Amino acid sequence: xxxxxxxxxxxxxxxxxxxxxxxxxxxxxxxxxxxxxxxxxxxxxxxxxxxxxxxxxxxxxxxxxxxxxxxxxxxxxxxxxxxxxxxxxxxxxxxxxxxxxxxxxxxxxxxxxxxxxxxxxxxxxxxxxxxxxxxxxxxxxxxxxxxxxxxxxxxxxxxxxxxxxxxxxxxxxxxxxxxxxxxxxxxxxxxxxxxxxxxxxxxxxxxxxxxxxxxxxxxxxxxxxxxxxxxxxxxxxxxxxxxxxxxxxxxxxxxxxxxxxxxxxxxxxxxxxxxxxxxxxxxxxxxxxxxxxxxxxxxxxxxxxxxxxxxxxxxxxxxxxxxxxxxxxxxxxxxxxxxxxxxxxxxxxxxxxxxxxxxxxxxxxxxxxxxxxxxxxxxxxxxxxxxxxxxxxxxxxxxxxxxxxxxxxxxxxxxx
RNA sequence: GUGGCCAUAGUUCAGUUGGUUAGAACGCCAGGUUGUGGCCCUGGAGGUCGUGGGUUCAAGUCCCACUGGUCACCCCA
Numbered sequence: 335x336x337x338x339x340x341x342x343x344x345x346x347x348x349x350x351x352x353x354x355x356x357x358x359x360x361x362x363x364x365x366x367x368x369x370x371x372x373x374x375x376x377x378x379x380x381x382x383x384x385x386x387x388x389x390x391x392x393x394x395x396x397x398x399x400x401x402x403x404x405x406x407x408x409x410x411x412x413x414x415x416x417x418x419x420x421x422x423x424x425x426x427x428x429x430x431x432x433x434x435x436x437x438x439x440x441x442x443x444x445x446x447x448x449x450x451x452x453x454x455x456x457x458x459x460x461x462x463x464x465x466x467x468x469x470x471x472x473x474x475x476x477x478x479x480x481x482x483x484x485x486x487x488x489x490x491x492x493x494x495x496x497x498x499x500x501x502x503x504x505x506x507x508x509x510x511x512x513x514x515x516x517x518x519x520x521x522x523x524x525x526x527x528x529x530x531x532x533x534x535x536x537x538x539x540x541x542x543x544x545x546x547x548x549x550x551x552x553x554x555x556x557x558x559x560x561x562x563x564x565x566x567x568x569x570x571x572x573x574x575x576x577x578x579x580x581x582x583x584x585x586x587x588x589x590x591x592x593x594x595x596x597x598x599x600x601x602x603x604x605x606x607x608x609x610x611x612x613x614x615x616x617x618x619x620x621x622x623x624x625x626x627x628x629x630x631x632x633x634x635x636x637x638x639x640x641x642x643x644x645x646x647x648x649x650x651x652x653x654x655x656x657x658x659x660x661x662x663x664x665x666x667x668x669x670x671x672x673x674x675x676x677x678x679x680x681x682x683x684x685x686x687x688x689x690x691x692x693x694x695x696x697x698x699x700x701x702x703x704x705x706x707x708x709x710x711x712x713x714x715x716x717x718x719x720x721x722x723x724x725x726x727x728x729x730x731x732x733x734x735x736x737x738x739x740x741x742x743x744x745x746x747x748x749x750x
Numbered sequence: 751g752u753g754g755c756c757a758u759a760g761u762u763c764a765g766u767u768g769g770u771u772a773g774a775a776c777g778c779c780a781g782g783u784u785g786u787g788g789c790c791c792u793g794g795a796g797g798u799c800g801u802g803g804g805u806u807c808a809a810g811u812c813c814c815a816c817u818g819g820u821c822a823c824c825c826c827a
Contacts, residue, residue, distance in 0.1 A: 338818075393825050397751080415827085444827075449751075451821060460827055527824065543823090592826055613827060640827030668785055699785050707787040718785060732787070 342448075342456025344642075352658055353645060357488065361441060361461045364483045368476060370439040370463050375419035377443060381409040387418040387627060389594025391534050398446040400456075412445035415593070416462045417620070417636050418627075425629045430466055439463040439480075441641075453611035453643045462617070462638035466624065469633040471571035474599045474619055475579065477635045481603055481615040482581060484639070490605070490647055493614070495581060497601040498558060498589035499569040500537065503622065505562035510536060512555055520550040540588040556587035568598050595620040599635065607647045614647065615639035660710030661689040662749055666702035668718040676717055679742075688749060707732060713749065715740075 339345055346354060365372070385395050400412040413419050420438055423429070430436050441461040448454060463480055465473050478495070485493060501509060513536045521529060528539045528547050540551055561569060576583055583601075591600050600618035608614070617637025624632040663683065667676035673696070680692040691709060693702045699716065706714045716728040729748055730737040740748050 341818080398825080446826080448825075449823090450819090451823095454826075458827060462827090538825095543825095610822065611826065616827070638827060643827060666786080698780090700783085700787080701780085703787040705787085711787095714787080716786065720785090728786085730786070735787085737786080 340456070342450040344455055344457075350645070353648065354641070357484075357641065357644060357648075358441060358461075360487050361439075361484055364480065364487065365439040365463060368437070368480060368483075370437040370465075370480075373420055373423060373438045373440050374442065375413075375416075375423050375440070377445075378410045378412050379419055379422065381411040383418050383422055383627075384411055384414060387421070387595060387623060388415065392592055392594055394446065394592065398448055400445045400447055414446045415444055416440050416442070416460055416638055417464060417593075417595075417623075420464050420636075421466075421624060421627055421629075421634070424464075424466060425624070425627060430624070430629065430632055433467075435465070435467040437463070437465045451611065452609035453640070453646060455642060459641035460638045461641060462636060464634060464636035466632050466634040469568075469621065471568050471575055471599075474568075474572050474635050475575040477617060477637050478576065478601050479579060479581065481637055481639045485603075485614070485644075488644070488648060489651070490614075490644070491651060492606050494604045494606070495583040495601065496586045496589055496604070497572065497576070497583055497599065498586055499561055499565055499572075499598050500590060500596050500600050500618070501557050501561050501565050502597045505560060505565055506557070509555065509557050509560040512560070513537070513540075513557075516554050517551070523550045535590075535594075537590040538592075541590045558585065558587045565598055572599055591616055591618060595623040595626070597621045601637075603639075605643075605647050607650045608643055611643070613640070614643050659689075660712065661691040662711070663688060663690045663713045663715060664702070664706035664709065664711035665690065665692040665715045665717065666699055666706065667693060668699050668716070672717040672719065672722050675722060676715075683746070683749075686746065688746075715745070 362372070381399070381401050384399060388394050390396075394414050399414050402410060404410055420440060424436060424438065429438075439462065441459070443457050443459050445457050447456055450456060461484075463477060465477060478497070482493070482495070500506070514532060517524070517532045517536055517539055521532065523546065524532070524539065525542065525544045525547050528542050528544065531538045537557065539547065540554060540556070542548065542551075558569065573583075573585070589600055589602060591602070596618040598619040598621065601616065602613055603615040604612040605614050606612070615637055616639075617635070619633070619635045621633040624630070624634055665676040665680055667673040673693070676692045680690045683690045691706075691711065693705065695701075697705070703714065711732055714730045714732055716730065721727045726739050726741050727745070728737055729740045729745070
């Protein structure tokens with residue numbers, strides 16, 4: 335075997351595509367009911383778009399992007415996440431000017447060059463949504479509920495929703511200084527990763543999984559306790575609205591997401607059915623991002639959810655697999671003349687809307703019956719010299735096994 | 751990028767302190783029914799034991815390197 339798929343990429347095989355199609359259908363349905371319209375953007379963009387939106391110093395931009403120069407020398411990047419492309423497209427086509435509120439969703443492949451592990455691939459798929467134009471906490475909650483609706487409809491049960499507020503440009507700077515000051519007092523005890531973050535992105539130090547880091551930062555101030563009036567009110571509203579909708583959640587003052595553009599609300603949905611990479615979906619509000627990308631100041635909220643991780647959970651929790659249905663009819667033929675008849679009749683019946691299969695390997699009748707059984711055909715039509723002459727055929731029901739002679743003209747009504 | 755574990759038929763695996771024709775189950779093919787599936791029975795095909803080197807009289811088995819997979823760290827979907 336010479337060629338293999340690239341490290342961290344995966345073929346989705348026929349036995350799995352049924353599940354994927356089902357999930358995609360549910361996503362479309364949920365999004366449609368909440369009035370989000372689909373947008374499809376290219377899988378690559380100019381590199382600067384991602385650097386600008388995600389943040390120059392984030393892990394994604396500094397070490398995980400698939401970046402390359404095309405033949406003209408332009409720096410292009412395979413999209414590592416969906417928000418940047420969606421906003422770029424919305425701005426490019428002035429979508430935000432056509433109505434005060436714009437609600438979009440997407441579904442598609444993303445690329446990040448990380449070391450693969452359970453629930454993490456180099457090419458993976460996400461579905462997500464972006465809502466542009468309203469600062470209302472209602473919209474934050476609508477966005478949080480979107481993936482939850484999808485999960486509920488798919489029967490994904492053990493889920494954890496965690497939310498936090500990361501403040502805004504008014505309250506974050508002061509808090510940030512205070513946090514840095516505190517972190518400096520324990521600097522020596524922090525992990526190397528966290529030490530590096532103190533200056534670049536101190537909030538992420540609090541989100542560290544390192545036990546030692548956790549211990550030393552026990553007494554660190556939390557942003558949720560230092561929000562400005564506006565952010566605090568907003569956060570309170572988000573919580574009370576979530577309560578009102580009955581969605582269970584917890585507040586984690588240390589939750590910070592890896593993308594720089596979030597303001598106010600940040601959230602994450604995790605599942606215990608996953609391994610170490612347990613985030614099923616994440617998102618938040620980004621009121622400054624549109625302006626950052628050259629649009630006029632427009633508030634926004636969004637989320638992204640991983641499809642592969644969802645598939646893992648669906649598989650583990652034994653949610654129903656909609657196994658592929660077999661053909662309505664398998665036409666088995668025993669000699670050359672009837673084989674020819676079988677093929678033309680197969681095509682004719684397909685044209686009329688029936689799922690029909692026939693033999694292509696010139697196999698024995700017994701083998702054709704086995705094949706029909708393997709494919710879970712509901713009926714088998716056996717045709718040979720006798721039948722061809724008489725204008726009849728043997729129609730066998732593969733469930734009960736009973737067989738009868740039908741005239742060829744009766745076939746369609748017998749199937750229907 | 752760092753580290754642990756793993757690598758034998760299509761698949762899941764076995765392979766005794768290194769010992770001569772590398773096995774099983776499932777799957778696949780065919781026959782048992784000269785025109786009839788599922789269950790059962792019989793037979794068959796299918797493997798450069800990941801690749802390259804080394805140790806040895808002898809390597810699937812031991813050693814090294816590489817490649818790939820996997821899990822974890824980092825971070826995230």
